Amino acid sequence: MAAGLPAGRRIAPSILSADFGRLRSQIGEVIDAGAMIVHVDVMDGHFVPPITVGPLVVAAIADLVHTAGAVLDVHLMIEAPERQIGEFAAAGADVITLHQEATPDAGRALRAVRELGCLAGLAIKPATLAEVVPGLVDDLDLLLCMTVEPGWGGQEFIAASTDKVRRLRELLPSGAPIEVDGGIDGETAPRAAAAGARFFVAGSAIFGTPDPGAAYAELVAAAGAQ
Numbered sequence: 142m143a144a145g146l147p148a149g150r151r152i153a154p155s156i157l158s159a160d161f162g163r164l165r166s167q168i169g170e171v172i173d174a175g176a177m178i179v180h181v182d183v184m185d186g187h188f189v190p191p192i193t194v195g196p197l198v199v200a201a202i203a204d205l206v207h208t209a210g211a212v213l214d215v216h217l218m219i220e221a222p223e224r225q226i227g228e229f230a231a232a233g234a235d236v237i238t239l240h241q242e243a244t245p246d247a248g249r250a251l252r253a254v255r256e257l258g259c260l261a262g263l264a265i266k267p268a269t270l271a272e273v274v275p276g277l278v279d280d281l282d283l284l285l286c287m288t289v290e291p292g293w294g295g296q297e298f299i300a301a302s303t304d305k306v307r308r309l310r311e312l313l314p315s316g317a318p319i320e321v322d323g324g325i326d327g328e329t330a331p332r333a334a335a336a337g338a339r340f341f342v343a344g345s346a347i348f349g350t351p352d353p354g355a356a357y358a359e360l361v362a363a364a365g366a367q
Contacts, residue, residue, distance in 0.1 A: 147367075150366035151366055152357060156202075157180075159353075167348060173354060183218060185220060196225075199213065217243075262320070267299055267301075284317060286306055291322075298324025320339070325360075
């Protein structure tokens, strides 16, 4: 059974911006700094143009993450994610998040994630209306609101995202956490937190610095996280 989500507000360092030649070392740095969620962005070259990593990379870091008591948060930016969730579950994912736009039956795909023993996350792109979410609340454990267009790290936070997060917070049950992903830094994280976000995915703001552990700690302070 996958690990549960940690309590409180949390920063989720995204390995998309990490130095893959020192991947385990850099993950160790943020875990030592207090990270309890490690975010993995999976891209297939179809749903989004870039190609990133697959189950082999998830399996290669799962022991490091789990030994520390942290959660492996896998975000599938891929077409037909229902075809691949079994491989990511077997590789050690604790949370598997799939896009509402990438599958004809998001509810069925989310239920399949849970049947594999993982927590089910639903992601929505910036252009997708918040109102698509209420019909899926019984099948999800996490709602990921993209605050940039999915596909590339280092993009600028879309200012209208705070209003969307606020609307999602109104539509979702109080216990359902909202995660934001894209352009998260010391300025945008507090705005997203004030709107109702609880988890904050940050890639370049952490791994794009000389000291990822220190950058993580600064972002925790800025977001009022743990």
